[in-house]
Amino acid sequence: MGIALIDTLNSDRKWDVLVIGGGNAALCAAMTARKAGAIVLLLECAPKHFRGGNSRHTRNLRYMHESANNYLTGPYFEDEFMEDLMRVTDGQTNEALARFTIHQSKNIGEWMSNHGCMFQPAMRGTLHLSRTNAFFLGGGKALINSYYAMADKLGVTILYDAEVLGMEIRHGKFYSATVVSKDVSHRLQAKSVVVASGGFQANLEWLKTYWGDAADNFIIRGTPYDKGTMLQVLLDNGAKPVADPRQCHAIAVDARAPAFDGGIVTRLDSIPFGIVVNKNAKRFYDEGENFWPKRYAIWGRLIAQQPDQIAYSIIDSKSIRLFMPSVFKPIKANSIRELAQRLNIIPAVLEKTVSAFNTSIHHGRFDPLELDSCYTENLTPPKSHWARPIDSPPFFGYSLSPGITFTYMGVAINEKAQIVMEDGTLAPNIFVAGEIMSGNILGQGYLAGLGMTIGTVFGRVAGREAAQYARN
Amino acid sequence: MPEINTLAEAERVMTFCNACRYCEGFCAVFPAMELRRTFAEADLNYLANLCHNCRDCYYACQYAPPHEFALNIPKTFTELRLETYQKLCWPRSMAGVYRSNGLVVSWITIISVLIVSLLTLLFSGPAKVFSTHLGEKAFYTLIPYAAIVPLALILVGLMITGSLIMAYNFWHVTGGKLAQIANLQANRTALMDALRLKYLTGGGYGCNYPGEQFSMARRWLHHFVFYGLMLCFVSTAVAAIYEHFFHHSAPYPFLSWPVILGTTGGVALLIGTSGLFYLKLRMDTIPSSSHVMGMDVSFLALLFLTSLTGLLLMMFRETSAMGTLLMVHLGFVVAFFITMPYGKFIHAIYRYASLLKNAIEQKI
Ligand SMILES: Cc1cc2nc3c(=O)[nH]c(=O)nc-3n(C[C@H](O)[C@H](O)[C@H](O)COP(=O)(O)OP(=O)(O)OC[C@H]3O[C@@H](n4cnc5c(N)ncnc54)[C@H](O)[C@@H]3O)c2cc1C
Ligand code: SF4
Ligand code: SF4
Numbered sequence: 001m002g003i004a005l006i007d008t009l010n011s012d013r014k015w016d017v018l019v020i021g022g023g024n025a026a027l028c029a030a031m032t033a034r035k036a037g038a039i040v041l042l043l044e045c046a047p048k049h050f051r052g053g054n055s056r057h058t059r060n061l062r063y064m065h066e067s068a069n070n071y072l073t074g075p076y077f078e079d080e081f082m083e084d085l086m087r088v089t090d091g092q093t094n095e096a097l098a099r100f101t102i103h104q105s106k107n108i109g110e111w112m113s114n115h116g117c118m119f120q121p122a123m124r125g126t127l128h129l130s131r132t133n134a135f136f137l138g139g140g141k142a143l144i145n146s147y148y149a150m151a152d153k154l155g156v157t158i159l160y161d162a163e164v165l166g167m168e169i170r171h172g173k174f175y176s177a178t179v180v181s182k183d184v185s186h187r188l189q190a191k192s193v194v195v196a197s198g199g200f201q202a203n204l205e206w207l208k209t210y211w212g213d214a215a216d217n218f219i220i221r222g223t224p225y226d227k228g229t230m231l232q233v234l235l236d237n238g239a240k241p242v243a244d245p246r247q248c249h250a251i252a253v254d255a256r257a258p259a260f261d262g263g264i265v266t267r268l269d270s271i272p273f274g275i276v277v278n279k280n281a282k283r284f285y286d287e288g289e290n291f292w293p294k295r296y297a298i299w300g301r302l303i304a305q306q307p308d309q310i311a312y313s314i315i316d317s318k319s320i321r322l323f324m325p326s327v328f329k330p331i332k333a334n335s336i337r338e339l340a341q342r343l344n345i346i347p348a349v350l351e352k353t354v355s356a357f358n359t360s361i362h363h364g365r366f367d368p369l370e371l372d373s374c375y376t377e378n379l380t381p382p383k384s385h386w387a388r389p390i391d392s393p394p395f396f397g398y399s400l401s402p403g404i405t406f407t408y409m410g411v412a413i414n415e416k417a418q419i420v421m422e423d424g425t426l427a428p429n430i431f432v433a434g435e436i437m438s439g440n441i442l443g444q445g446y447l448a449g450l451g452m453t454i455g456t457v458f459g460r461v462a463g464r465e466a467a468q469y470a471r472n
Numbered sequence: 473m474p475e476i477n478t479l480a481e482a483e484r485v486m487t488f489c490n491a492c493r494y495c496e497g498f499c500a501v502f503p504a505m506e507l508r509r510t511f512a513e514a515d516l517n518y519l520a521n522l523c524h525n526c527r528d529c530y531y532a533c534q535y536a537p538p539h540e541f542a543l544n545i546p547k548t549f550t551e552l553r554l555e556t557y558q559k560l561c562w563p564r565s566m567a568g569v570y571r572s573n574g575l576v577v578s579w580i581t582i583i584s585v586l587i588v589s590l591l592t593l594l595f596s597g598p599a600k601v602f603s604t605h606l607g608e609k610a611f612y613t614l615i616p617y618a619a620i621v622p623l624a625l626i627l628v629g630l631m632i633t634g635s636l637i638m639a640y641n642f643w644h645v646t647g648g649k650l651a652q653i654a655n656l657q658a659n660r661t662a663l664m665d666a667l668r669l670k671y672l673t674g675g676g677y678g679c680n681y682p683g684e685q686f687s688m689a690r691r692w693l694h695h696f697v698f699y700g701l702m703l704c705f706v707s708t709a710v711a712a713i714y715e716h717f718f719h720h721s722a723p724y725p726f727l728s729w730p731v732i733l734g735t736t737g738g739v740a741l742l743i744g745t746s747g748l749f750y751l752k753l754r755m756d757t758i759p760s761s762s763h764v765m766g767m768d769v770s771f772l773a774l775l776f777l778t779s780l781t782g783l784l785l786m787m788f789r790e791t792s793a794m795g796t797l798l799m800v801h802l803g804f805v806v807a808f809f810i811t812m813p814y815g816k817f818i819h820a821i822y823r824y825a826s827l828l829k830n831a832i833e834q835k836i
Contacts, residue, residue: 049538049539050539056534057534059494118675118676118677118686120496120497120675121497123496123497123503135497136494137497137498137532137674137675137676137677138494138495138497138498138528138529138531138532138675139492139494139495139532139534140494140534141531141532141533141534142528142531142532145531145532145684149684149685258540261539261540263492263534263535264491264492264494265488265491265492265535265541321509324491325487325490325491325509326491327487327488327491
């Protein structure tokens with residue numbers, strides 16, 4: 001162990017601010033606290049190669065801005081932002097905090113650029129969000145790399161492979177954290193702490209308490225390190241929970257995806273162009289209910305409710321080029337029967353399902369960019385748009401699993417990112433940021449790019465407040 | 473261990489990227505990839521040669537090794553480029569030279585220097601070679617003008633023929649039509665992209681070279697090499713014009729165009745090649761391929777030595793060392809031209825062809 005590391009882990013040393021986590025929220029907090037003059041230690045449980053949590057899988061963030069710039073094509077005002085947020089959460093939000101977040105997000109891109117973030121101009125793949133969302137050049141990992149470089153330059157001490165297992169909290173006040181680094185446990189003291197350790201979606205045992213064995217068939221899209229250990233510690237110490245613990249953002253991913261960390265590439269966008277059946281070869285939901293960007297995030301949950309948490313997207317050759325290319329090749333067959341055999345579902349039933357679907361179609365004008373007039377009649381469940389007969393071989397099938405992006409439950413906070421306890425008091429020196437508190441703003445639903453917005457806004461607030469507490 | 477099939481690996485990598493597209497702002501490869509859904513050999517040969525090896529997409533990739541998807545585009549594409557060099561080589565029988573290129577280029581250089589020196593000594597005699605010669609035509613008293621001109625014409629002719637045939641091979645296998653080569657607007661775009669090294673700017677921030685930090689160092693050093701080489705060519709051309717049309721022979725005065733251009737070019741080449749070599753020593757080896765190390769280094773070394781001997785010749789041309797320096801410099805120059813299409817230089821030909829194809833298909 002190097003001198004520097006021994007000094008870092010010295011239990012007599014008292015840090016100003018400990019930051020637990022190594023994703024977007026943690027880095028924003030660490031840089032802000034350091035700039036405010038605090039001596040900061042950031043603890044990331046992942047090894048360096050996998051640093052950055054779910055943030056390394058992201059692509060863009062959404063923020064309020066009143067005019068266009070080099071990478072945003074037009075203004076996005078407070079009211080529109082707020083309306084969007086209210087619509088997707090269906091009111092499941094702390095309105096004051098939501099408005100605060102939007103306010104604080106104003107022109108946040110400038111702050112990000114000053115801290116090393118590189119944005120890219122709107123391009124082919126990014127057009128539909130180009131007014132509201134700014135895209136990171138190279139994606140989230142490039143952003144995280146720049147932030148780590150900047151944090152290091154600013155003088156934040158960074159420790160990888162450093163999992164925090166416990167916190168010493170008495171009457172809502174933080175004293176120290178127990179961290180395991182290279183199999184040795186250390187107790188680290190600090191005047192204040194920022195907890196930015198993400199959600200608990202990578203903790204299958206925890207998910208099982210709500211989902212039962214179904215959770216065994218879940219695929220976790222992001223980092224395996226977001227196990228919610230810190231969330232549990234905070235709740236055990238009397239922090240007030242927010243948002244439904246069963247709620248999670250879940251989409252349809254290719255069933256061949258790895259159990260963790262498959263990221264963006266495993267998602268499948270074929271659903272609106274064909275039908276989706278479960279393992280009994282039966283349809284179970286309207287595949288064409290609305291535009292895909294508005295519906296993709298319900299499919300994880302829908303599949304999670306099917307037997308064995310598996311489903312199959314079936315399309316024909318007319319549709320194979322209509323969606324983003326998939327990373328795994330589809331199963332291909334010249335007849336529905338053969339496709340069913342290869343997908344391991346009952347051929348006769350699938351044939352029946354497909355023919356019932358084909359014969360119920362009202363033939364309108366097909367248009368993938370509109371809510372078109374191709375729909376089914378007298379079919380349950382219906383398909384409301386983009387219904388075209390599945391009759392042109394070759395036929396293609398993808399097996400689908402629920403892919404969990406993140407969980408919603410977190411701890412309640414105020415506008416200083418301070419934890420609110422069950423009894424309504426405030427924890428004086430515990431601040432949280434990112435996914436661990438996003439449930440305050442996103443009680444349900446999702447708005448593309450808001451996860452990073454919440455992490456950036458509250459990371460900065462938490463860093464500032466933690467530094468201020470430490471210096472007084 | 474069996475060699476993994478480079479083509480299959482490139483296809484795998486592009487399939488991932490096409491489902492992700494996070495890197496589309498870095499370079500031309502990703503927007504070109506997005507025009508495709510599947511990647512046949514022709515597509516991959518094109519994309520690999522369009523890649524400028526800036527490595528930005530390696531450090532930005534959430535799937536880079538040790539992630540189980542283990543995506544490593546710069547390395548994969550470097551190895552695929554090496555395969556295309558071999559596949560498109562003319563004459564076919566020379567394809568092997570790209571494999572152990574460092575060795576091949578070194579031997580050709582040594583032999584070339586030896587032959588030029590031996591011939592000079594044989595025809596002019598040691599006494600003449602090792603004494604001082606002053607004034608106009610001093611060089612030609614040792615190596616006759618009548619020998620240099622045909623030699624130069626043959627070498628340049630071979631170089632151009634080889635390069636053109638290989639460029640044609642590339643155009644053909646990547647599905648290009650002959651008539652498209654004349655597309656003026658596309659050529660203008662491609663030329664600007666090449667002259668500015670647009671795709672070493674990584675969307676405005678530079679390459680991740682030699683390590684994870686963004687830096688313009690590589691781009692600037694490459695500019696030194698490229699424009700240095702251009703200045704040397706122009707210097708030679710001006711000298712040829714002086715000689716041919718004005719009967720004004722080398723060596724030229726220090727304040728003449730050939731010497732000023734040649735010296736500037738030579739110094740730029742020294743800076744560029746040694747800078748690139750220094751970066752190479754410090755580079756992260758994971759996004760690199762060891763198979764091209766010899767090719768890269770031998771090219772840098774040959775350019776460096778050619779420039780160095782040229783500059784020394786200019787400085788010591790009025791001493792008795794002139795004869796020796798002249799033989800050695802000429803030996804390097806000959807080796808440089810012989811190996812041009814059969815070493816690292818060929819990347820310029822395929823890169824330009826790829827940029828042209830890109831300009832055509834993106835209709836810029
Ligand atoms: C595939 C994918 C794509 C996404 N795309 C976008 C997008 O484009 N835009 C957007 O806004 N959102 C996106 N999201 C959501 C986004 O990732 C999250 O909202 C955001 O990253 C949360 O940031 P965070 O810092 O709170 O958590 P994370 O980035 O997950 O960071 C948590 C960190 O805490 C560390 N940690 C956890 N437990 C401990 C412990 N006990 N001790 C020490 N360290 C610990 C982890 O290693 C990790 O570094 C995406 C998510 C996924 C999975
Ligand atoms: S290199 Fe990685 S991050 Fe970049 S486009 Fe490809 S898969 Fe995506
Ligand atoms: S290495 Fe650079 S030039 Fe090559 S594909 Fe990656 S980003 Fe593009």
